Amino acid sequence: MTEPLDAVDERILALLGADARMTNAALAAQLGVAPSTAHSRMRSLVDRGVVTGFHAAADQTALGRGLQAVIGVTLRPGARHESIRAFTHHARRLPEVLQVFFVGGSDDFLVHIAVADSSAVRRFVVERMSAHASVASTRTSIIFEYHRNGLAADFD
Structure with a gap:
Protein backbone atom coordinates (compact mmCIF):
# COMPACT_ATOMS: atom_id res chain seq x y z
CA MET A 1 0.00 0.00 0.00
CA THR A 2 1.19 3.51 -0.81
CA GLU A 3 2.23 5.77 2.02
CA PRO A 4 -0.62 8.21 2.83
CA LEU A 5 -0.44 11.74 1.45
CA ASP A 6 0.10 14.58 3.88
CA ALA A 7 -0.90 18.23 3.45
CA VAL A 8 2.34 19.10 1.60
CA ASP A 9 1.86 16.21 -0.85
CA GLU A 10 -1.73 17.28 -1.51
CA ARG A 11 -0.64 20.89 -2.06
CA ILE A 12 2.05 19.76 -4.53
CA LEU A 13 -0.56 17.80 -6.48
CA ALA A 14 -2.94 20.79 -6.52
CA LEU A 15 -0.21 23.17 -7.70
CA LEU A 16 1.00 20.81 -10.43
CA GLY A 17 -2.58 20.10 -11.45
CA ALA A 18 -2.98 23.80 -12.16
CA ASP A 19 0.44 24.16 -13.84
CA ALA A 20 2.44 21.00 -14.58
CA ARG A 21 5.25 23.17 -16.00
CA MET A 22 5.85 24.91 -12.67
CA THR A 23 9.56 25.06 -11.87
CA ASN A 24 10.91 23.52 -8.71
CA ALA A 25 11.80 27.02 -7.44
CA ALA A 26 8.24 28.24 -8.01
CA LEU A 27 6.85 25.10 -6.38
CA ALA A 28 9.09 25.64 -3.34
CA ALA A 29 8.04 29.30 -3.09
CA GLN A 30 4.34 28.38 -3.24
CA LEU A 31 4.83 25.70 -0.58
CA GLY A 32 7.01 27.91 1.62
CA VAL A 33 9.79 25.31 1.75
CA ALA A 34 13.38 25.07 0.54
CA PRO A 35 13.86 24.04 -3.13
CA SER A 36 15.65 20.88 -1.97
CA THR A 37 12.59 19.95 0.11
CA ALA A 38 10.23 20.58 -2.80
CA HIS A 39 12.44 18.48 -5.05
CA SER A 40 12.66 15.56 -2.62
CA ARG A 41 8.91 15.64 -1.97
CA MET A 42 8.19 15.68 -5.70
CA ARG A 43 10.67 12.84 -6.30
CA SER A 44 8.93 10.84 -3.54
CA LEU A 45 5.53 11.30 -5.21
CA VAL A 46 6.96 10.04 -8.51
CA ASP A 47 8.82 7.12 -6.86
CA ARG A 48 5.68 6.07 -4.97
CA GLY A 49 3.65 6.06 -8.19
CA VAL A 50 1.37 8.89 -7.09
CA VAL A 51 2.57 11.17 -9.90
CA THR A 52 2.63 9.12 -13.07
CA GLY A 53 3.47 11.77 -15.64
CA PHE A 54 3.25 15.36 -16.76
CA HIS A 55 0.83 16.16 -19.57
CA ALA A 56 0.24 18.88 -22.12
CA ALA A 57 -3.38 19.79 -22.78
CA ALA A 58 -4.09 20.60 -26.42
CA ASP A 59 -6.96 22.86 -27.49
CA GLN A 60 -8.92 20.57 -29.80
CA THR A 61 -10.61 23.55 -31.48
CA ALA A 62 -7.20 24.98 -32.41
CA LEU A 63 -6.43 21.58 -33.97
CA GLY A 64 -9.57 21.75 -36.12
CA ARG A 65 -11.42 19.26 -33.91
CA GLY A 66 -13.88 21.54 -32.14
Whole structure:
Protein backbone atom coordinates (compact mmCIF):
# COMPACT_ATOMS: atom_id res chain seq x y z
CA MET A 1 0.00 0.00 0.00
CA THR A 2 1.19 3.51 -0.81
CA GLU A 3 2.23 5.77 2.02
CA PRO A 4 -0.62 8.21 2.83
CA LEU A 5 -0.44 11.74 1.45
CA ASP A 6 0.10 14.58 3.88
CA ALA A 7 -0.90 18.23 3.45
CA VAL A 8 2.34 19.10 1.60
CA ASP A 9 1.86 16.21 -0.85
CA GLU A 10 -1.73 17.28 -1.51
CA ARG A 11 -0.64 20.89 -2.06
CA ILE A 12 2.05 19.76 -4.53
CA LEU A 13 -0.56 17.80 -6.48
CA ALA A 14 -2.94 20.79 -6.52
CA LEU A 15 -0.21 23.17 -7.70
CA LEU A 16 1.00 20.81 -10.43
CA GLY A 17 -2.58 20.10 -11.45
CA ALA A 18 -2.98 23.80 -12.16
CA ASP A 19 0.44 24.16 -13.84
CA ALA A 20 2.44 21.00 -14.58
CA ARG A 21 5.25 23.17 -16.00
CA MET A 22 5.85 24.91 -12.67
CA THR A 23 9.56 25.06 -11.87
CA ASN A 24 10.91 23.52 -8.71
CA ALA A 25 11.80 27.02 -7.44
CA ALA A 26 8.24 28.24 -8.01
CA LEU A 27 6.85 25.10 -6.38
CA ALA A 28 9.09 25.64 -3.34
CA ALA A 29 8.04 29.30 -3.09
CA GLN A 30 4.34 28.38 -3.24
CA LEU A 31 4.83 25.70 -0.58
CA GLY A 32 7.01 27.91 1.62
CA VAL A 33 9.79 25.31 1.75
CA ALA A 34 13.38 25.07 0.54
CA PRO A 35 13.86 24.04 -3.13
CA SER A 36 15.65 20.88 -1.97
CA THR A 37 12.59 19.95 0.11
CA ALA A 38 10.23 20.58 -2.80
CA HIS A 39 12.44 18.48 -5.05
CA SER A 40 12.66 15.56 -2.62
CA ARG A 41 8.91 15.64 -1.97
CA MET A 42 8.19 15.68 -5.70
CA ARG A 43 10.67 12.84 -6.30
CA SER A 44 8.93 10.84 -3.54
CA LEU A 45 5.53 11.30 -5.21
CA VAL A 46 6.96 10.04 -8.51
CA ASP A 47 8.82 7.12 -6.86
CA ARG A 48 5.68 6.07 -4.97
CA GLY A 49 3.65 6.06 -8.19
CA VAL A 50 1.37 8.89 -7.09
CA VAL A 51 2.57 11.17 -9.90
CA THR A 52 2.63 9.12 -13.07
CA GLY A 53 3.47 11.77 -15.64
CA PHE A 54 3.25 15.36 -16.76
CA HIS A 55 0.83 16.16 -19.57
CA ALA A 56 0.24 18.88 -22.12
CA ALA A 57 -3.38 19.79 -22.78
CA ALA A 58 -4.09 20.60 -26.42
CA ASP A 59 -6.96 22.86 -27.49
CA GLN A 60 -8.92 20.57 -29.80
CA THR A 61 -10.61 23.55 -31.48
CA ALA A 62 -7.20 24.98 -32.41
CA LEU A 63 -6.43 21.58 -33.97
CA GLY A 64 -9.57 21.75 -36.12
CA ARG A 65 -11.42 19.26 -33.91
CA GLY A 66 -13.88 21.54 -32.14
CA LEU A 67 -16.75 19.08 -31.77
CA GLN A 68 -16.46 16.43 -29.08
CA ALA A 69 -18.74 13.50 -28.37
CA VAL A 70 -18.99 10.44 -26.18
CA ILE A 71 -20.08 7.24 -27.87
CA GLY A 72 -21.53 4.48 -25.74
CA VAL A 73 -20.63 1.12 -27.31
CA THR A 74 -22.26 -2.23 -26.57
CA LEU A 75 -20.50 -5.35 -27.81
CA ARG A 76 -22.16 -8.46 -29.24
CA PRO A 77 -22.52 -11.39 -26.84
CA GLY A 78 -20.13 -14.34 -27.12
CA ALA A 79 -16.34 -14.53 -26.98
CA ARG A 80 -16.43 -11.52 -24.67
CA HIS A 81 -12.79 -11.57 -23.60
CA GLU A 82 -11.54 -11.60 -27.18
CA SER A 83 -14.10 -8.97 -28.25
CA ILE A 84 -13.15 -6.66 -25.40
CA ARG A 85 -9.44 -6.92 -26.22
CA ALA A 86 -9.99 -6.47 -29.96
CA PHE A 87 -12.29 -3.47 -29.53
CA THR A 88 -9.97 -1.81 -27.01
CA HIS A 89 -7.01 -2.23 -29.37
CA HIS A 90 -9.06 -0.89 -32.29
CA ALA A 91 -10.47 2.16 -30.48
CA ARG A 92 -7.25 3.25 -28.78
CA ARG A 93 -5.38 3.64 -32.05
CA LEU A 94 -7.95 5.80 -33.85
CA PRO A 95 -6.74 9.40 -34.23
CA GLU A 96 -10.12 10.91 -33.31
CA VAL A 97 -10.17 9.14 -29.94
CA LEU A 98 -9.16 11.11 -26.85
CA GLN A 99 -10.15 8.53 -24.22
CA VAL A 100 -11.56 5.01 -24.02
CA PHE A 101 -13.37 3.81 -20.92
CA PHE A 102 -14.25 0.13 -20.33
CA VAL A 103 -17.31 0.41 -18.08
CA GLY A 104 -20.02 -1.54 -16.33
CA GLY A 105 -23.66 -0.72 -16.97
CA SER A 106 -25.71 -0.58 -20.15
CA ASP A 107 -22.63 0.19 -22.28
CA ASP A 108 -19.41 -1.80 -22.44
CA PHE A 109 -17.31 1.19 -23.52
CA LEU A 110 -17.47 4.95 -23.59
CA VAL A 111 -15.35 6.43 -26.37
CA HIS A 112 -14.53 10.16 -26.15
CA ILE A 113 -13.74 11.70 -29.53
CA ALA A 114 -12.86 15.10 -30.98
CA VAL A 115 -13.67 15.81 -34.63
CA ALA A 116 -14.29 18.75 -36.95
CA ASP A 117 -18.09 18.70 -37.21
CA SER A 118 -21.29 16.66 -36.94
CA SER A 119 -20.64 14.96 -40.30
CA ALA A 120 -17.32 13.71 -38.91
CA VAL A 121 -19.12 12.35 -35.82
CA ARG A 122 -21.51 10.47 -38.08
CA ARG A 123 -18.67 9.06 -40.21
CA PHE A 124 -16.75 8.03 -37.09
CA VAL A 125 -19.74 6.20 -35.60
CA VAL A 126 -20.75 4.49 -38.85
CA GLU A 127 -17.31 3.68 -40.28
CA ARG A 128 -15.13 3.25 -37.19
CA MET A 129 -17.49 2.02 -34.46
CA SER A 130 -20.58 0.33 -35.93
CA ALA A 131 -18.56 -1.34 -38.68
CA HIS A 132 -16.36 -3.13 -36.11
CA ALA A 133 -17.31 -6.84 -36.04
CA SER A 134 -17.84 -7.00 -32.27
CA VAL A 135 -20.06 -3.90 -31.96
CA ALA A 136 -23.78 -4.53 -31.44
CA SER A 137 -24.92 -0.94 -30.91
CA THR A 138 -23.82 2.62 -30.23
CA ARG A 139 -25.30 5.70 -28.55
CA THR A 140 -23.82 9.11 -29.26
CA SER A 141 -23.89 12.13 -26.97
CA ILE A 142 -22.52 15.47 -28.13
CA ILE A 143 -20.46 17.32 -25.51
CA PHE A 144 -21.49 20.96 -25.17
CA GLU A 145 -19.04 21.84 -22.42
CA TYR A 146 -16.85 20.04 -19.92
CA HIS A 147 -14.45 20.71 -17.11
CA ARG A 148 -11.54 18.45 -16.23
CA ASN A 149 -10.46 18.38 -12.61
CA GLY A 150 -7.49 16.11 -13.22
CA LEU A 151 -6.06 13.30 -15.25
CA ALA A 152 -6.32 9.68 -14.28
CA ALA A 153 -3.52 7.24 -14.90
CA ASP A 154 -4.00 4.34 -17.31
CA PHE A 155 -5.41 1.16 -15.81
CA ASP A 156 -3.01 -1.04 -17.78
